[in-house]
Amino acid sequence: MADNPTATTETTGLNEAVxxxxxxxxxxxxxxxxxxxxxxxxTQPDRIHWVDGSEAxxxxxxxxxxxxxxxxxxxxxxxxxxxxxxSDPEDVARVEERTFICTRTEKGxxxxxxxxxxxxxxxxxxxxxxxxxxxxxxxxxxxxxxxxEASRPSYGVExxxxxxxxxxxxxxxxxxxxxxxKMTEQNxxxxxxxxxxxxxxxxxxxxxxxxxxxxxxxxxxxxxxAIWSFGSGYGGNALLGKKCYALRIASAIAHDxxxxxxxxxxxxxxxxxxxxRFIAGAFPSACGKTNFAMLEPxxxxxxxxxxxxxxxxxxxxxxxxxxxxxxxxxxxGVAPGTxxxxxxxxxxxxxxxxxxxxxxxxxxxxxxxxxGMTEETxxxxxxxxxxxxxxxxxxxxxxxxxxxxxxxxxxxxxxPEYDDPEGVPLSAIVFGGRRxxxxxLVSQSFGWEHGVFQGATLSSETTAAAKGAVGVVRRDPxxxxxxxxxxxxxxxxxxxxxGERIGEDEMPKVFYVNWFxxxxxxxxxxxxxxxxSRVVKWIFDRLEGxxxxxxxxxxxxxxxxxxxxxxxxxxxxELEAALKVDVEEWRAELPSIxxxxxxxxxxxxxxxxxxxxxxxxLNQA
Ligand code: GTP
Ligand code: SPV
Ligand code: MN
Numbered sequence: 004m005a006d007n008p009t010a011t012t013e014t015t016g017l018n019e020a021v022x023x024x025x026x027x028x029x030x031x032x033x034x035x036x037x038x039x040x041x042x043x044x045x046t047q048p049d050r051i052h053w054v055d056g057s058e059a060x061x062x063x064x065x066x067x068x069x070x071x072x073x074x075x076x077x078x079x080x081x082x083x084x085x086x087x088x089x090s091d092p093e094d095v096a097r098v099e100e101r102t103f104i105c106t107r108t109e110k111g112x113x114x115x116x117x118x119x120x121x122x123x124x125x126x127x128x129x130x131x132x133x134x135x136x137x138x139x140x141x142x143x144x145x146x147x148x149x150x151x152e153a154s155r156p157s158y159g160v161e162x163x164x165x166x167x168x169x170x171x172x173x174x175x176x177x178x179x180x181x182x183x184x185k186m187t188e189q190n191x192x193x194x195x196x197x198x199x200x201x202x203x204x205x206x207x208x209x210x211x212x213x214x215x216x217x218x219x220x221x222x223x224x225x226x227x228x229a230i231w232s233f234g235s236g237y238g239g240n241a242l243l244g245k246k247c248y249a250l251r252i253a254s255a256i257a258h259d260x261x262x263x264x265x266x267x268x269x270x271x272x273x274x275x276x277x278x279x280r281f282i283a284g285a286f287p288s289a290c291g292k293t294n295f296a297m298l299e300p301x302x303x304x305x306x307x308x309x310x311x312x313x314x315x316x317x318x319x320x321x322x323x324x325x326x327x328x329x330x331x332x333x334x335x336g337v338a339p340g341t342x343x344x345x346x347x348x349x350x351x352x353x354x355x356x357x358x359x360x361x362x363x364x365x366x367x368x369x370x371x372x373x374x375g376m377t378e379e380t381x382x383x384x385x386x387x388x389x390x391x392x393x394x395x396x397x398x399x400x401x402x403x404x405x406x407x408x409x410x411x412x413x414x415x416x417x418x419p420e421y422d423d424p425e426g427v428p429l430s431a432i433v434f435g436g437r438r439x440x441x442x443x444l445v446s447q448s449f450g451w452e453h454g455v456f457q458g459a460t461l462s463s464e465t466t467a468a469a470k471g472a473v474g475v476v477r478r479d480p481x482x483x484x485x486x487x488x489x490x491x492x493x494x495x496x497x498x499x500x501x502g503e504r505i506g507e508d509e510m511p512k513v514f515y516v517n518w519f520x521x522x523x524x525x526x527x528x529x530x531x532x533x534x535x536s537r538v539v540k541w542i543f544d545r546l547e548g549x550x551x552x553x554x555x556x557x558x559x560x561x562x563x564x565x566x567x568x569x570x571x572x573x574x575x576x577e578l579e580a581a582l583k584v585d586v587e588e589w590r591a592e593l594p595s596i597x598x599x600x601x602x603x604x605x606x607x608x609x610x611x612x613x614x615x616x617x618x619x620x621l622n623q624a
């Protein structure tokens with residue numbers, strides 16, 4: 004120590020403000036206090052702010068973000084209490100190639116995740132985080148995913164140096180003083196979520212509106228239930244309660260405890276007789292979950308309400324009944340394509356205000372705009388990069404992964420059951436992807452294992468929700484490829500085992516949809532959005548045992564007569580293209596399924612049997 008007198012002062016010493024914040028912490032939770040102190044010693048913030056989640060705190064932070072140039076305050080009449088943020092152009096989406104699952108063995112992370120030894124990774128990250136919060140405030144956000152009144156609340160604490168993250172977390176989760184109080188009282192376990200932008204400020208150095216670091220690490224330690232995220236301020240990289248906790252860490256917990264943490268929307272459907280059912284849907288990122296969850300039925304007498312739009316925790320009662328909750332309190336929705344004609348429920352929620360927009364375009368009168376928001380394109384905008392924009396600019400005004408972050412309570416079709424800590428009974432699981440060919444509008448699986456096979460081989464064209472090429476077909480098991488916090492083979496095995504444990508009769512029925520199939524001339528074969536209620540009706544009536552269907556090699560599919568097409572404006576060619584099961588197209592699918600299974604390496608036997616069964620049925624067709 005004597006040789007290196009600066010070691011204590013510079014790397015572990017804490018300034019008076021920080022010491023004070025630790026000594027006067029609003030909690031006696033010993034583990035939390037010790038962890039915050041240790042992280043402060045590592046990251047060296049100028050100040051610590053214990054986030055209480057209050058209105059006054061929101062006002063203070065949003066004012067500061069406006070002053071810093073991170074937020075633009077929107078017109079108070081159009082979007083009350085709402086702000087637009089613009090990220091660094093290199094920090095616009097989840098970074099899958101920089102996302103790691105650090106289990107003790109490489110096998111633990113499996114063939115689909117990036118892996119590093121946890122001790123090696125902690126060493127690497129300690130270097131990255133050392134001094135990373137210099138010149139900044141360390142915010143400590145106590146939060147709960149799901150209900151604070153749950154029998155075992157799912158606590159987390161995010162430490163972050165981003166006020167944008169604090170404001171976004173306040174929308175997306177239940178945060179602040181009430182959570183900390185209960186967590187302290189129960190001495191509750193919490194998931195440690197450490198986040199830094201990785202952009203320390205030297206004394207006197209001027210800040211930028213969107214600090215971040217080109218070197219990014221989104222790291223999970225599932226065995227320790229801990230998350231370390233470095234370098235990005237955007238979405239799922241930084242709002243750690245969402246993908247990192249409620250999917251990656253929670254999926255590992257769910258595997259240990261016998262339940263499912265899934266990338267699914269939850270929809271409540273009520274038929275004209277007043278009977279309600281709940282349906283969950285797993286579609287990959289930017290493939291229609293939020294829109295399906297907020298569907299406005301176009302058929303007489305049917306009602307749809309929303310429970311969740313992105314994440315579902317499915318537990319099984321003693322009676323075997325699957326019950327599902329949405330652990331989130333907000334929507335972090337894709338802006339482009341969200342408009343009055345396609346998703347009026349989202350537009351109404353946003354118009355209530357209290358919303359943070361990121362990477363959308365600004366109108367000249369203090370509003371926001373994105374492609375697909377209105378039928379008419381404004382004549383002049385400021386694009387997401389802050390440049391003048393006109394329809395002649397020849398580039399999108401909003402980033403394709405631009406988002407709105409809005410409290411879920413502002414959704415006026417929110418089902419009252421959203422607030423039930425026990426969750427709602429789940430009748431059906433719908434898988435879906437973005438496929439131009441092959442996959443028909445809807446099919447029903449022959450049973451649980453066949454449904455697991457459909458999910459395991461779910462495929463979709465990639466989107467702008469993650470960095471990398473867009474439009475490439477990839478397999479995305481249960482829409483969870485980027486979010487499984489352990490070995491994907493074990494994950495599939497877990498799905499099979501849950502079905503065996505609960506029994507076929509009690510399990511939700513499984514369907515597979517595709518809203519994105521094209522006609523030979525290139526347009527969408529199916530109009531989608533509200534018209535998807537026709538598919539919902541078929542699914543509902545299949546559950547009731549009242550809808551017809553024909554057995555195709557891939558599952559039971561509706562004929563035209565089985566679907567309610569009253570008043571639907573589609574041509575015969577379009578309908579044919581949407582519904583067709585083309586045996587040749589499906590045969591061509593087999594090698595790519597085999598390639599995928601080869602990559603997985605240890606696909607559970609029942610799923611391989613389903614693969615063989617599909618081939619047999621295709622050969623007989
Ligand atoms: P994440 O939030 O990334 O998980 O996305 P998501 O699955 O919630 O997707 P979202 O509902 O936001 O839709 C993504 C894009 O698909 C938007 O541009 C929508 O307009 C478009 N989309 C959604 N549903 C349909 C549909 O039924 N038909 C067509 N053609 N497009 C759709
Ligand atoms: C997704 O990509 O599935 C999202 C957006 O919902 S993010 O929160 O960035 O993961
Ligand atoms: Mn999502």
